[in-house]
Amino acid sequence: MIVLEQLRKVFGETVAVDRVSMSIPAGEIFGFLGANGAGKTTTMRMLCGLTRPTDGRGLIDGRDIWRDRYAIRPKFGYVAQRFSLYPDLTVIENLKFFGGAYRVPQAGMERRIAGLLRNTDLEGKRAARAGSLSGGMKQLLAVACALIHEPMLLFLDEPTSGLDPVHRQQMWDLLYDLSSKGTTIFVTTHYMDEAERCTEVGFLDQGRLLVKNSPEGLKESFTSKLLELEAEPIMPALAALRNAPGVLGVSLRSGRARIYAGDAETLLTQWQRAWPFPEARLLGHRWVEPDMEDVFKAYSQGYHQMLGATAPEATLHA
């Protein structure tokens, strides 16, 4: 459904998106992960035909994302990062306006709007001004407006940022529901737990696509074991561990120090024999399964020793 080939975007001196190639089959929930400024929004805007690619190309259903942008538009919906509906118009007026803008025939409009209001739980807010809704409701309304023309593809730019857990759950339920009906979903986020909900995940760092795989595949690409140490006091231990030879990185997880290292077993043996850090005491250790945050950290920090040959696209840009 979506194919990117060496897609690139340069703003002046800055390379926002650097030769990204990937393909996203129809029906997927694709999660696009990356820090702020990694180039997620720019990639999405190029896909939506809002920004012209500097070079490379992208195809949606076989049509060029820039050249055929007017032809592609009816096929997808787009939910921008910022709330971009009309705050002085009511919920129903916003929906009707976007219906007209997408040339939805009058005949099916009422039924369509009723369905969307039901799915987004906004029936009680029909006559409320969009500007008066809570953050979560605004975001749900934005999704409803983007779905008014029943697109087969939905782009969402950080749809859950700033939402409370209840609305986040509601948003994801809505996306699952859409996906089960065959809609392809392309969503950017910087919440790692949300990445686990996607069928495919792509990591973007400084404009470059580091890897694209399923969440399971990504975790399996983690060949090294993950060591967690219990130490007291924990903060000095973290600082000391960070600079220890053989350690790539350390992060604090539930009060324990999680160690990223190429060969954690050897390190543990050494530390158990002689604990080299006088500022803290070693209390114990355990081995843990990597989660998405670990995977992302490993890819974005370039801990290649921890990622085995199974990482399919890790060497894509080498």
Next chain:
Amino acid sequence: MLSLTGILSVAYKETLHILRDRRILILVIALPPLLTLIFGYAFDSSAITDVPVSIEDRDQSDASQAFWKSIEQNKAFQWRPRPAHGPDVPDLVHEHVQGSLIIPHGWGQSLTNGKPAPLHLWVDGSDTSTGEEISGQLQQALGDFQRDSRNQMIDNLPVEVFDMAEKLPQEVRDEFGSAMEPWTLKMEVLYNPQQRFIDYVIPGIIGLILQLLTVTLMACTVARERESGTLYQLMVTSLRRTEIVIGKVLPYLGLSILLIAMAVAVAYFHFGTQFQHLWVLSLICFLFLCCSLGLGLLISSFCQTQTQSIQFAVFYLLPVLMLSGAFAPLEQLPPAIQMIAQTFPLTHFCHAFRMVNMHSVDIGFIAGDLVFMLLGAVVSCAGAALLLQRIQE
């Protein structure tokens, strides 16, 4: 292909924006009739009245008293006696007058001894027109006074003079008679026989108000969407840029037609201004509004924020207000400035409106103005549509 649904959707949404912003809506609807009233009164009459001028009669002769009496009636002045034995150059500011007249000592006598002395007038030159007006009025009063005293002199001539005149040849007597008669001008006023200045300025007032409102209202529309990010949302829909532009202009066109009608109603019912050739005038108004709205939209598409576009609009409107010939004839400006003024739609609106309403010219005579406004509307709207694309690059 343009879709009517698309245009109407944008127009409907834009109408809702207008209706929802109650404060601005009330202001916009109240302003045209109110400003027409205020400006109408301000420019109702161009003749000066009750200009405060001080006078001091240092002569105290029969002649000076008679002259004083003759000018006392003049409505143009409000005479105030000057403090006696004041300084030779009057202090206009502290006397709160705009001019000061001194009849010098021995003036009455000088009129009969063959060396008439001038009256002395000081005027405030900071306001260039009032000074001229005072001196003109006084010059005329002095002329009238001179004519009266000449007639009186002729009536009182000694019999010998007439006897002597009898002996002169007829031609010389006729020539002398003609020279003694005041030579006059017979003036006939065309196009505005009652010389109602209000009829001249009404198109200027209406044009000015509408120019102001259309440009400032329109200037915010696209910039607001750019600021709030909704422009992106619009651009991913099936709407074409032309549909967005037309859809945005339509409701404002409707609103401004309503406003122009209200201003015209005030002019007609309150000031009694007559409007001829209504269809041609409507066409002029329509094209002017299209052109002004287009310009506002162009500014809006060009600017990134609403603040920017309002500032832009003000910088554009300033020269337009001063130079478009709304209140004073354009012909008084230097040729180079006139050329600049020709690029403003308001200039063409005022010219065409006056030509049709006051001079009853046929439509061919103002074709140039109409074509200019039409082109302005098309070019500015096309430019706005083109600039909308900029967010895509």
